[in-house]
Amino acid sequence: xxxxxxxxxxxxxxxxxxxxxxxxxxxxxxxxxxxxxxxxxxxxxxxxxxxxxxxxxxxxxxxxxxxxxxxxxxxxxxxxxxxxxxxxxxxxxxxxxxxxxxxxxxxxxxxxxxxxxxxxxxxxxxxxxxxxxxxxxxxxxxxxxxxxxxxxxxxxxxxxxxxxxxxxxxxxxxxxxxxxxxxxxxxxxxxxxxxxxxxxxxxxxxxxxxxxxxxxxxxxxx
Amino acid sequence: xxxxxxxxxxxxxxxxxxxxxxxxxxxxxxxxxxxxxxxxxxxxxxxxxxxxxxxxxxxxxxxxxxxxxxxxxxxxxxxxxxxxxxxxxxxxxxxxxxxxxxxxxxxxxxxxxxxxxxxxxxxxxxxxxxxxxxxxx
Numbered sequence: 001x002x003x004x005x006x007x008x009x010x011x012x013x014x015x016x017x018x019x020x021x022x023x024x025x026x027x028x029x030x031x032x033x034x035x036x037x038x039x040x041x042x043x044x045x046x047x048x049x050x051x052x053x054x055x056x057x058x059x060x061x062x063x064x065x066x067x068x069x070x071x072x073x074x075x076x077x078x079x080x081x082x083x084x085x086x087x088x089x090x091x092x093x094x095x096x097x098x099x100x101x102x103x104x105x106x107x108x109x110x111x112x113x114x115x116x117x118x119x120x121x122x123x124x125x126x127x128x129x130x131x132x133x134x135x136x137x138x139x140x141x142x143x144x145x146x147x148x149x150x151x152x153x154x155x156x157x158x159x160x161x162x163x164x165x166x167x168x169x170x171x172x173x174x175x176x177x178x179x180x181x182x183x184x185x186x187x188x189x190x191x192x193x194x195x196x197x198x199x200x201x202x203x204x205x206x207x208x209x210x211x212x213x214x215x216x217x218x219x220x221x222x
Numbered sequence: 223x224x225x226x227x228x229x230x231x232x233x234x235x236x237x238x239x240x241x242x243x244x245x246x247x248x249x250x251x252x253x254x255x256x257x258x259x260x261x262x263x264x265x266x267x268x269x270x271x272x273x274x275x276x277x278x279x280x281x282x283x284x285x286x287x288x289x290x291x292x293x294x295x296x297x298x299x300x301x302x303x304x305x306x307x308x309x310x311x312x313x314x315x316x317x318x319x320x321x322x323x324x325x326x327x328x329x330x331x332x333x334x335x336x337x338x339x340x341x342x343x344x345x346x347x348x349x350x351x352x353x354x355x356x357x358x359x
Contacts, residue, residue: 022282022284022285025281025285026284026285026288029285029288029289029292030288032288032289032292033288033289033291033292033295034292035292036292036293036295036296037292037295037296037299040296040299040300041299044299044300044303047300048303048307066245070241070245073241074238074241077234077237077238077241078234080234080237080271080275081230081231081233081234081275083275084230084274084275085227085230088226088227088230197275197276198276201271201272201275201276202276204271204275205267205268205271205272208264208267208268208271209264209268211241211244211264212244212260212261212263212264216244216245216248216256216260217257219248219249219256220248220249220250220251220252220256221251
């Protein structure tokens with residue numbers, strides 16, 4: 001199966017190539033577990049505030065861009081498919097194909113960030129950024145709906161932290177795509193692409209939860 | 223090659239269908255079921271991503287345990303936080319009725335009209351007297 005990697009000799013501390021690959025994936029999984037606790041406190045804050053300001057929460061969530069949020073979710077899910085395909089191609093030794101797929105996934109990541117940036121721009125223009133100028137137009141006076149500003153503090157913190165993670169993923173993907181252009185022993189191997197994929201899919205999974213939590217609350221009215 | 227790629231494509235299609243279901247049901251007025259459905263769909267989507275894209279389906283148990291450990295610690299964080307936050311209400315303090323407090327973060331003096339009395343909110347014990355009178359009469 002791993003025609004390319006399995007033939008290489010393992011590093012001195014490992015008994016086999018398979019063990020070395022498992023250790024690499026294990027390291028990334030431990031990192032992902034710690035990342036989960038990085039996002040976790042923000043989600044715990046979300047739960048607390050949503051239970052205490054239900055009206056403000058639905059009023060604020062309706063100010064987010066439903067269409068662009070949905071499109072962005074589809075963009076990110078598709079980038080994850082390309083990333084998974086890149087992992088398979090790299091393991092099969094198809095380095096050029098893997099490089100193209102990585103570049104395509106990174107391009108979709110950039111498209112996501114561009115759409116997100118446009119959303120931020122529109123939200124700044126609508127005066128939805130928390131601070132002295134916060135004044136959501138659709139819900140009347142913000143004084144009457146407490147919690148809206150708290151929603152937008154969490155909205156910008158969660159999406160901002162997610163965008164930061166995605167930016168890191170895009171940069172590493174582009175670097176790895178460039179490295180894969182070099183012939184086999186040099187540059188990243190299949191395991192490296194697979195481990196990058198684990199990180200990318202984790203960032204995707206975070207967005208899968210942010211989408212209903214930030215965009216879908218109170219969409220049906222009430 | 224085709225045999226390894228097909229589950230990935232099928233998973234992607236399932237993810238897009240679930241996204242469409244999530245976006246569609248969010249617009250139906252189902253009350254509290256809206257939250258249950260959207261979160262259940264998010265969990266199914268994450269499981270698909272973790273099992274197929276992240277290969278937990280065929281991973282050794284060491285990797286599955288690492289994934290579960292992260293979720294377990296997160297559950298612990300939520301549970302222990304809830305022992306505080308879920309067992310007491312918000313303190314009644316003047317800053318929680320922003321309309322009654324003059325300089326308010328978020329109110330711009332240019333665009334907001336002069337501050338008016340805020341209608342009492344349910345659960346706001348300091349303002350219960352007039353609303354109780356309405357219901358009683």
